[in-house]
Amino acid sequence: MRKKYYYCDKLKGIELPVNALIIVILAVLVLLGILALYGGVWSPSSGGINLESAKNNGCHMLASTNCQSGPETIAISNFDANKNGQSNDPGTVSAWGTACPNAAWTSDNLAALCACFYYKTSSEDCKKLCGCQV
16 A cells, blocks of 8 residues: 655655744844845935034034134034934024033034034134135
């Protein structure tokens, strides 16, 4: 009499334990997370520009006036230069020597960026940061 073989009997030698399958799935998820992180899916600066770009843009605008303008007159777009939680605050107010965020810094301008992120204490120090000869 012939013995009947079932399809599942033929696959017995290649079955994986459930623990190994879970480890493989977790490893794939971790790799996908790392790829998403380096691929730019999660961006640290949402909706605006980063600090270095904001500084370069502001310094470029200052240099275009031959460093004759004050940093308080150079507006920084799409960046929260005065650290108040809002970007694109208009105005030319500067409060050299005060901490950020502070009600004295009401504008997102190059002066606020220099003081709040680069800890410059005067207009001249901010101009030096941008490479101007003071």
